[in-house]
Amino acid sequence: MAKKVLKFGGTSVGTIDRIQHVARIIEKEHLAGNNVVAIVSAMVGKTNELIKLSNEISDTFNKRELDVLLSSGEQVTSALLAGALIKLNINAKSLLNWQIPILTEGEHSNARIINMNVEKINNYLNEKGVVIIPGFQGISKRAEITTIGRGGSDATAVAVAKILNADTCEIYTDVDGVYSTDPNKIPVAKKIDKISYDEMLELSSLGAKVMQSSAVQTAMMYDIPLEVKSTFTERKGTKIFNQENIDYTKSVTGVAYSKDDAKITLIGVEDKPGVAANIFEPLSKAQINVDMVIQNISSDQKTTDVTFTVKRDDVARTKEILREKGEINYKDIIHNDKVAKVSIVGAGMVSTPGITYKMFRGLSDEGINILAISTSEIKLSVIIDEDNTLNAIKKLHTIFDLD
Amino acid sequence: MAKKVLKFGGTSVGTIDRIQHVARIIEKEHLAGNNVVAIVSAMVGKTNELIKLSNEISDTFNKRELDVLLSSGEQVTSALLAGALIKLNINAKSLLNWQIPILTEGEHSNARIINMNVEKINNYLNEKGVVIIPGFQGISKRAEITTIGRGGSDATAVAVAKILNADTCEIYTDVDGVYSTDPNKIPVAKKIDKISYDEMLELSSLGAKVMQSSAVQTAMMYDIPLEVKSTFTERKGTKIFNQENIDYTKSVTGVAYSKDDAKITLIGVEDKPGVAANIFEPLSKAQINVDMVIQNISSDQKTTDVTFTVKRDDVARTKEILREKGEINYKDIIHNDKVAKVSIVGAGMVSTPGITYKMFRGLSDEGINILAISTSEIKLSVIIDEDNTLNAIKKLHTIFDLD
Numbered sequence: 001m002a003k004k005v006l007k008f009g010g011t012s013v014g015t016i017d018r019i020q021h022v023a024r025i026i027e028k029e030h031l032a033g034n035n036v037v038a039i040v041s042a043m044v045g046k047t048n049e050l051i052k053l054s055n056e057i058s059d060t061f062n063k064r065e066l067d068v069l070l071s072s073g074e075q076v077t078s079a080l081l082a083g084a085l086i087k088l089n090i091n092a093k094s095l096l097n098w099q100i101p102i103l104t105e106g107e108h109s110n111a112r113i114i115n116m117n118v119e120k121i122n123n124y125l126n127e128k129g130v131v132i133i134p135g136f137q138g139i140s141k142r143a144e145i146t147t148i149g150r151g152g153s154d155a156t157a158v159a160v161a162k163i164l165n166a167d168t169c170e171i172y173t174d175v176d177g178v179y180s181t182d183p184n185k186i187p188v189a190k191k192i193d194k195i196s197y198d199e200m201l202e203l204s205s206l207g208a209k210v211m212q213s214s215a216v217q218t219a220m221m222y223d224i225p226l227e228v229k230s231t232f233t234e235r236k237g238t239k240i241f242n243q244e245n246i247d248y249t250k251s252v253t254g255v256a257y258s259k260d261d262a263k264i265t266l267i268g269v270e271d272k273p274g275v276a277a278n279i280f281e282p283l284s285k286a287q288i289n290v291d292m293v294i295q296n297i298s299s300d301q302k303t304t305d306v307t308f309t310v311k312r313d314d315v316a317r318t319k320e321i322l323r324e325k326g327e328i329n330y331k332d333i334i335h336n337d338k339v340a341k342v343s344i345v346g347a348g349m350v351s352t353p354g355i356t357y358k359m360f361r362g363l364s365d366e367g368i369n370i371l372a373i374s375t376s377e378i379k380l381s382v383i384i385d386e387d388n389t390l391n392a393i394k395k396l397h398t399i400f401d402l403d
Numbered sequence: 404m405a406k407k408v409l410k411f412g413g414t415s416v417g418t419i420d421r422i423q424h425v426a427r428i429i430e431k432e433h434l435a436g437n438n439v440v441a442i443v444s445a446m447v448g449k450t451n452e453l454i455k456l457s458n459e460i461s462d463t464f465n466k467r468e469l470d471v472l473l474s475s476g477e478q479v480t481s482a483l484l485a486g487a488l489i490k491l492n493i494n495a496k497s498l499l500n501w502q503i504p505i506l507t508e509g510e511h512s513n514a515r516i517i518n519m520n521v522e523k524i525n526n527y528l529n530e531k532g533v534v535i536i537p538g539f540q541g542i543s544k545r546a547e548i549t550t551i552g553r554g555g556s557d558a559t560a561v562a563v564a565k566i567l568n569a570d571t572c573e574i575y576t577d578v579d580g581v582y583s584t585d586p587n588k589i590p591v592a593k594k595i596d597k598i599s600y601d602e603m604l605e606l607s608s609l610g611a612k613v614m615q616s617s618a619v620q621t622a623m624m625y626d627i628p629l630e631v632k633s634t635f636t637e638r639k640g641t642k643i644f645n646q647e648n649i650d651y652t653k654s655v656t657g658v659a660y661s662k663d664d665a666k667i668t669l670i671g672v673e674d675k676p677g678v679a680a681n682i683f684e685p686l687s688k689a690q691i692n693v694d695m696v697i698q699n700i701s702s703d704q705k706t707t708d709v710t711f712t713v714k715r716d717d718v719a720r721t722k723e724i725l726r727e728k729g730e731i732n733y734k735d736i737i738h739n740d741k742v743a744k745v746s747i748v749g750a751g752m753v754s755t756p757g758i759t760y761k762m763f764r765g766l767s768d769e770g771i772n773i774l775a776i777s778t779s780e781i782k783l784s785v786i787i788d789e790d791n792t793l794n795a796i797k798k799l800h801t802i803f804d805l806d
Contacts, residue, residue, distance in 0.1 A: 016459040054486060057419060058489075087465075
């Protein structure tokens with residue numbers, strides 16, 4: 001008998017049929033003797049629909065009221081799922097965040113769960129009941145409804161699993177796990193059976209939209225084993241846990257890509273001490289995240305070209321800020337947003353020599369030019385022309401034995 | 404400066420445009436220096452949509468969870484309206500029932516508001532804020548969400564007006580008041596400027612669906628002046644208050660009709676003491692409401708025909724119950740649901756002689772046969788063939804000087 005937190009995403013509860021299907025998944029766990037707490041998202045599309053309504057009123061719709069508005073989506077799913085379980089003769093009830101309560105701190109639309117009263121939940125579990133909790137939200141100390149950011153139901157699931165001291169936290173979604181690369185693009189992509197928190201974080205931040213990053217971070221911090229699995233198949237999913245529990249037979253676990261980035265180049269920057277600080281300080285103050293930086297050695301020792309990458313959404317603002325700053329002397333500013341970031345990720349990379357060389361050689365063999373590079377302990381990312389994305393992923397997937 | 408409770412029905416908040424229009428109505432009251440508490444319904448169609456979802460899961464969807472489900476509708480409207488007011492630079496916030504709290508007693512889907520904490524509301528009103536409260540719901544002593552029945556937002560408005568000691572309670576809706584009869588059917592129908600609680604109750608129960616009856620009853624009990632008015636015009640509405648405040652120049656205030664009734668006749672009932680009790684006791688136990696009863700004098704002194712009316716929905720069940728009861732001897736049971744109930748209502752009727760005669764004569768002049776009659780202090784109802792409904796209303800409207 002285990003205490004399990006099961007989280008069901010928006011697609012998994014997107015229709016009444018699917019909610020009934022989720023009820024049967026829970027029924028199975030319940031009949032196997034497990035204590036089940038289910039965390040649910042809003043029905044797919046619902047949150048966007050509510051946001052759209054609010055935007056019709058104002059682009060800057062009051063955030064307190066937006067939280068009141070959006071939290072209704074998960075409330076609806078919770079009641080429907082509880083009703084579906086009761087229909088299957090299972091004791092079940094929804095507990096809204098204020099009824100538990102689940103306490104948060106931080107600002108509206110971006111709060112963090114800090115605590116939860118476990119008494120009501122544990123009492124009901126002891127009576128062989130199933131508890132359904134709306135994800136993505138909580139209550140502030142001042143008894144205001146707060147939400148915890150898009151995809152926040154993952155964070156709710158991990159927080160509830162941690163505070164309830166659950167044995168596992170299973171993330172039911174519309175894919176059957178984490179793949180070595182995007183299975184929609186690369187048919188030979190393989191499901192990964194086990195992955196470390198770090199690798200999962202790198203893959204998530206690099207575009208594998210399977211789980212919300214901050215939820216993985218919390219799970220890592222408190223060593224809560226996760227499993228990502230499909231609501232719609234019976235296949236095993238991907239287990240996510242500490243690196244030390246994983247036997248690495250391969251140096252690279254997966255290949256990720258994203259098309260969120262853009263490359264900006266300042267041409268003919270006056271090459272003197274402090275120039276990099278002058279460029280990046282105002283960007284940092286404006287909350288613009290700079291990812292990769294390349295500074296070419298200048299031939300005349302007087303000017304240099306500085307290239308860096310930012311999120312595509314930030315390009316216009318970045319150029320505006322740099323144009324306004326009088327302290328930086330440069331000839332021209334250009335940008336290229338027809339680029340992609342392709343990354344290899346693997347906890348085994350750090351102990352395997354030659355990975356970097358192998359990656360660069362592979363791309364070179366395909367005639368793909370590398371525009372920028374960034375590395376970390378378990379990740380190696382390159383910026384390339386967008387048109388080369390698929391070729392690059394295919395090549396890297398093959399040469400690192402992932403096919 | 405007055406303390407006003409304004410209630411906006413589902414049609415009044417049915418689209419974002421309409422919610423913004425409601426915000427401007429509130430803005431006007433607010434700028435005039437009034438303290439405003441707004442009670443809102445769910446957007447029109449929303450509650451039915453949620454009920455439909457629950458019915459797809461079960462016809463007997465758990466009532467606790469149904470309340471959790473349905474209460475989300477008014478929550479959405481409250482947040483949107485608060486956001487629309489803030490957009491107009493008015494301090495406004497939604498206060499959900501658990502945040503206030505508004506306490507109820509009684510079973511799920513049919514609870515009654517028994518108390519409310521006024522502190523948060525009054526504090527916010529004192530800071531020149533506008534409070535938005537979702538109607539139709541409350542919180543039980545065990546902190547469960549409860550709803551108070553369809554149309555319950557009216558009841559919320561009246562209860563909040565009473566507990567807050569508000570000066571007026573204004574019911575904004577999609578008609579511009581209470582009419583002397585159905586304006587959709589009878590173009591000469593006239594808006595009534597003032598009406599007593601009793602008359603309003605009779606009109607409501609007789610088919611004028613302007614306001615929920617139990618809300619009118621509560622207003623009557625605590626002498627809370629009501630005004631029913633249109634969200635969409637600037638016209639004055641109908642004021643509803645105590646009879647003693649009204650100068651009656653007309654004996655009849657309005658003509659109502661409904662097509663909810665059916666006539667059932669038991670033919671050849673054995674005419675002996677206790678037979679009426681034997682007929683109506685099992686119906687009463689089955690919660691079937693019998694409205695009018697006519698017992699014909701039997702020619703042979705041995706059998707009689709008993710005719711009565713019930714709601715159309717109850718016809719099948721009524722016949723079944725009476726067939727099962729062995730104690731009642733009768734030859735046959737027949738029913739007619741092609742009937743309508745037409746009523747004249749007026750607090751002045753009791754002091755005006757000849758009203759009954761005038762009504763019967765009027766119908767007779769039109770060749771309309773009266774199938775059953777019932778009377779009260781302020782109401783006279785007849786059952787007639789459905790086909791004659793329009794003619795009857797027109798005639799009565801004219802002869803009682805309502806055109």
